[in-house]
Amino acid sequence: MNITTQAMKALLVNVLLALATAAAVFIAIGGGWAVAKYTGILPLKKTKKALTIDNTPITVEQVKTIGELVTASFYDETVVIVKQKREVLKKGSKKGKDTTITRIVRIPEKEATGQDELVLVQNAHARIGIDLASLSKDDLRINKSAKAIEIKLPDVKCLDFIMNPTDTDVFSEKGTWDLDQLKLAMAPARQEIEYKMNKDTMLFKKARKGAEDVITQLLSSAGYETVKVVFASAKNAELKLPPVEQ
Amino acid sequence: MRKTIQLSKWLLAAVLLMLTASGCGPDFGNKSRKAAAIEKIEKIKSEKQIGLVEYEVSKIVKAQDARFFKLKKRAIICACKAYLKAGIDLSGLNPMTDIVIDPDETMITLTLPKPTLLSLNMPINEVDVLYEKATLSKGFTVTDLNELLRQGEDQIRKSVPELGILKDAELNARLFFEPLFRHLGFTTVVVLFKEDETKA
Numbered sequence A: 001m002n003i004t005t006q007a008m009k010a011l012l013v014n015v016l017l018a019l020a021t022a023a024a025v026f027i028a029i030g031g032g033w034a035v036a037k038y039t040g041i042l043p044l045k046k047t048k049k050a051l052t053i054d055n056t057p058i059t060v061e062q063v064k065t066i067g068e069l070v071t072a073s074f075y076d077e078t079v080v081i082v083k084q085k086r087e088v089l090k091k092g093s094k095k096g097k098d099t100t101i102t103r104i105v106r107i108p109e110k111e112a113t114g115q116d117e118l119v120l121v122q123n124a125h126a127r128i129g130i131d132l133a134s135l136s137k138d139d140l141r142i143n144k145s146a147k148a149i150e151i152k153l154p155d156v157k158c159l160d161f162i163m164n165p166t167d168t169d170v171f172s173e174k175g176t177w178d179l180d181q182l183k184l185a186m187a188p189a190r191q192e193i194e195y196k197m198n199k200d201t202m203l204f205k206k207a208r209k210g211a212e213d214v215i216t217q218l219l220s221s222a223g224y225e226t227v228k229v230v231f232a233s234a235k236n237a238e239l240k241l242p243p244v245e246q
Numbered sequence B: 001m002r003k004t005i006q007l008s009k010w011l012l013a014a015v016l017l018m019l020t021a022s023g024c025g026p027d028f029g030n031k032s033r034k035a036a037a038i039e040k041i042e043k044i045k046s047e048k049q050i051g052l053v054e055y056e057v058s059k060i061v062k063a064q065d066a067r068f069f070k071l072k073k074r075a076i077i078c079a080c081k082a083y084l085k086a087g088i089d090l091s092g093l094n095p096m097t098d099i100v101i102d103p104d105e106t107m108i109t110l111t112l113p114k115p116t117l118l119s120l121n122m123p124i125n126e127v128d129v130l131y132e133k134a135t136l137s138k139g140f141t142v143t144d145l146n147e148l149l150r151q152g153e154d155q156i157r158k159s160v161p162e163l164g165i166l167k168d169a170e171l172n173a174r175l176f177f178e179p180l181f182r183h184l185g186f187t188t189v190v191v192l193f194k195e196d197e198t199k200a
Helices: A002-039 A179-199 A201-221 B002-021 B028-036 B142-158 B165-183 B194-198
Strands: A058-090 A101-107 A116-131 A140-143 A148-153 A157-162 A168-174 A226-231 B044-067 B072-089 B099-101 B107-112 B116-121 B128-135 B188-193
Touching: A058 A179, A058 A201, A058 B072, A058 B165, A116 A179, A116 A201, A116 B044, A148 A201, A157 A179, A157 B116, A168 B142, A179 B142, A201 A226, A201 B044, B044 B116, B044 B142, B044 B165, B072 B142, B072 B165, B107 B165, B116 B142, B116 B165, B165 B188, B188 B194
Parallel strands: A148 A226, B107 B188
Antiparallel strands: A058 A101, A058 A116, A058 B044, A116 A157, A116 A168, A140 A148, B044 B072, B072 B116, B072 B128, B099 B107
């Protein structure tokens, strides 16, 4: 009887020890994994399956013939910080469903933390040049015998202002945000970069000079010895040569 | 019993040692690689490009995933538009060798660089979410959405050779330069592209 009890006790102790060992191993592995994940010392995120889009066709909606001479480009970036909170307008529930009506209220950037926050690092790229499609025949004067040519160009302008998804870096996102709110958040970034671009006189000066150089080089290569390029926006934009006879 | 306790201790120590040794130390190599790539962009850059054709394209961006034993599911379908411009980068044109005028000055041969994609514009204001569903999941965050749109932009960019925009740019280059040089007094205008040189 005593022998059986002792054997039972020994067995129980062994089972308990085995269980304790298993628990210790489990805690060690789990704890180690949690610490590694929290501190980021193991590249655990890389094992996560990345979100990828399906391959879908690209439909050509419209084809347009253009004639644009691009002579300068402008790059800039800005940081947008948007904070908002949800204000409850009407609280309620019906058949277990939440019918609370809320509205989103934008709050000043420097107000208390703990609200929904979106931080974007926004890059933009603008292409500056001339829309050659607006050139008329009267803007070109030629004197073939004297190998002289004059051309009046429309002024340089921003032909493209590009802010693509690859130009947007969502640096921080706290709370609930959707596409419409992202669009609203990006609007001031566009305004700011456009303002900086329009204020940059050097940019438009460089674009004008570039256009003048390209046109002069092209016409000189075509055999013209005297090439005069003027911009319609300039004060003395009159062409001296007579119009080309049709 | 002592043996079992000792065995347990050893087992525990071995597991802890294994965890410590399995790369819990800082990854110095990775950090140095990250620091190496610093991109330099000029704020204002001179260009010499002639845009000749613009394509307006549309694309459906769709994605879905399931996590935690396929219990947490989410799916999204977005419609987006992009504007692509293609043309000639004149910085690859050498007027001394690529523009040739015959001695009697009636024929000009222009050898242009091959057309390239000059710009791709995918405005966020022209992106619409058509469908979104989340089961036991928070749904798509703005970070996720931006990542999906980035992939959409990338797919559009990669599809350029098949779209036909570069062929159209070639055709438009001929339609642009031939009348221009005829207007300048040449009776014969030959427009070639750098790859065509051998064929001509």
